[in-house]
Amino acid sequence: MNIELDESGLRFRPLRGVGRIEPGDDLAAILDQAAKESGIELRRGVLVVCQKVISKAEGRLVDLCTIEPSDEARRIAEEDEKDPRHVEIVLRETARVVRRGHRVMICETHHGYVCANAGVDLSNAPGDETAILLPVDCDASAKALLNDLEHRGAREIAIVVTDTFGRPWREGLVDMAVGSAGIEPISDHRGESDLAGRELQVTTMATVDQLAAGAGILMVKDSAIPAVFVEGVVPGGRGATRDMLRNPAEDLFR
Amino acid sequence: MNIELDESGLRFRPLRGVGRIEPGDDLAAILDQAAKESGIELRRGVLVVCQKVISKAEGRLVDLCTIEPSDEARRIAEEDEKDPRHVEIVLRETARVVRRGHRVMICETHHGYVCANAGVDLSNAPGDETAILLPVDCDASAKALLNDLEHRGAREIAIVVTDTFGRPWREGLVDMAVGSAGIEPISDHRGESDLAGRELQVTTMATVDQLAAGAGILMVKDSAIPAVFVEGVVPGGRGATRDMLRNPAEDLFR
Numbered sequence: 001m002n003i004e005l006d007e008s009g010l011r012f013r014p015l016r017g018v019g020r021i022e023p024g025d026d027l028a029a030i031l032d033q034a035a036k037e038s039g040i041e042l043r044r045g046v047l048v049v050c051q052k053v054i055s056k057a058e059g060r061l062v063d064l065c066t067i068e069p070s071d072e073a074r075r076i077a078e079e080d081e082k083d084p085r086h087v088e089i090v091l092r093e094t095a096r097v098v099r100r101g102h103r104v105m106i107c108e109t110h111h112g113y114v115c116a117n118a119g120v121d122l123s124n125a126p127g128d129e130t131a132i133l134l135p136v137d138c139d140a141s142a143k144a145l146l147n148d149l150e151h152r153g154a155r156e157i158a159i160v161v162t163d164t165f166g167r168p169w170r171e172g173l174v175d176m177a178v179g180s181a182g183i184e185p186i187s188d189h190r191g192e193s194d195l196a197g198r199e200l201q202v203t204t205m206a207t208v209d210q211l212a213a214g215a216g217i218l219m220v221k222d223s224a225i226p227a228v229f230v231e232g233v234v235p236g237g238r239g240a241t242r243d244m245l246r247n248p249a250e251d252l253f254r
Numbered sequence: 255m256n257i258e259l260d261e262s263g264l265r266f267r268p269l270r271g272v273g274r275i276e277p278g279d280d281l282a283a284i285l286d287q288a289a290k291e292s293g294i295e296l297r298r299g300v301l302v303v304c305q306k307v308i309s310k311a312e313g314r315l316v317d318l319c320t321i322e323p324s325d326e327a328r329r330i331a332e333e334d335e336k337d338p339r340h341v342e343i344v345l346r347e348t349a350r351v352v353r354r355g356h357r358v359m360i361c362e363t364h365h366g367y368v369c370a371n372a373g374v375d376l377s378n379a380p381g382d383e384t385a386i387l388l389p390v391d392c393d394a395s396a397k398a399l400l401n402d403l404e405h406r407g408a409r410e411i412a413i414v415v416t417d418t419f420g421r422p423w424r425e426g427l428v429d430m431a432v433g434s435a436g437i438e439p440i441s442d443h444r445g446e447s448d449l450a451g452r453e454l455q456v457t458t459m460a461t462v463d464q465l466a467a468g469a470g471i472l473m474v475k476d477s478a479i480p481a482v483f484v485e486g487v488v489p490g491g492r493g494a495t496r497d498m499l500r501n502p503a504e505d506l507f508r
Contacts, residue, residue, distance in 0.1 A: 168507035172460030206426030214468025
């Protein structure tokens with residue numbers, strides 16, 4: 001099942017006024033309220049939510065003061081001029097280190113995502129020594145948020161949870177999906193024809209990543225915009241973002 | 255210089271009615287006309303254009319019948335079960351083969367882009383044995399299109415030329431920028447603060463790739479939509495997409 005698109009195109013609308021999220025916060029209530037205050041009806045569209053607010057609400061925070069770095073973490077931290085406690089947390093979140101060099105660790109997380117530092121961010125609040133981890137199961141987090149928003153009246157929506165990743169070969173970061181619910185992560189156009197009756201060449205598009213990237217344009221400058229509602233697309237499907245991870249055995253870069 | 259964003263968010267609007275592009279066509283005239291017929295004023299926004307129509311207008315087409323494959327092309331074609339003439343064209347467009355396996359060739363093009371088959375597509379028209387190459391200089395193509403559209407009255411716009419690329423680690427394709435004009439490819443937020451006065455952690459965003467991906471949602475299903483106008487973003491800057499290519503010496507995956 002693929003997404004349906006409106007004729008008029010897409011609108012990406014920022015949810016404003018979300019404020020600071022704390023562990024235990026009811027994120028669905030907060031996002032529902034922010035949508036209302038932003039004049040957005042959560043109906044027929046995709047709500048793109050940055051990972052950080054979900055992780056905070058779920059309490060996926062680690063106080064660096066509680067961490068005793070392993071010998072390996074100390075060794076890497078010394079070589080890369082990093083905080084050994086941060087490296088220790090990264091190693092705990094890592095299933096395998098894919099590459100290390102230029103003071104960067106590219107890690108495969110236990111979920112299977114390949115990204116810098118296994119997705120572990122350090123808080124940017126001064127005096128705050130907290131690490132923010134990815135959710136334990138980003139697809140489950142998306143599904144839970146979708147259910148909670150539906151209980152609050154949202155209809156025909158999907159959730160895409162995003163994080164900001166670097167890429168090989170290109171500078172600059174882009175937002176990518178790390179979790180989703182209510183939408184097929186990949187649109188499969190194999191066997192379909194274009195208007196001229198020719199079979200489509202481009203066959204499988206990473207829809208959730210395209211949505212994440214478009215929404216990311218609005219989420220960059222201002223951490224007060226952790227969610228964007230995309231109108232003009234009618235989601236559907238039961239797939240999860242983990243389904244789009246490539247089998248490592250078929251990956252030329254692992 | 256970074257992009258400015260409107261408070262209300264972004265609109266991605268498809269240009270309809272472009273039709274089939276032939277070598278020598280005046281693409282600016284065709285896109286200008288399609289915008290008008292789609293009710294779109296090319297003012298204050300970013301016009302995202304898929305590479306294929308630019309390559310066709312520029313005549314970057316090769317008739318496979320004219321190609322005599324080299325021994326290397328024949329060897330690869332036999333191993334990968336491909337058309338040796340296609341492989342020959344791919345090799346001519348390639349500065350270095352980055353990886354080969356699973357019947358895929360990941361190539362660094364002479365421009366410096368890393369992608370499957372050096373960006374060489376085969377036509378999907380039945381009975382048509384034509385290969386479509388990337389423009390010789392995609393940034394120059396973007397700049398020329400921008401100039402031509404400005405002569406036709408477009409104001410405060412930028413051009414992003416896109417192609418559809420696979421990625422390591424994830425299934426599904428996304429649209430990425432291969433050329434641009436009138437916009438900085440990367441938004442640099444280093445030294446800026448968020449609303450709470452904290453320095454932003456996410457510092458350099460690949461704006462042109464985020465625009466390409468968002469627009470790609472609309473360009474997928476129907477080759478009749480080769481261009482999308484993005485409203486809500488005021489472009490600016492003089493950079494080119496080639497500026498965002500990572501220095502191979504600093505790349506962990508080359």
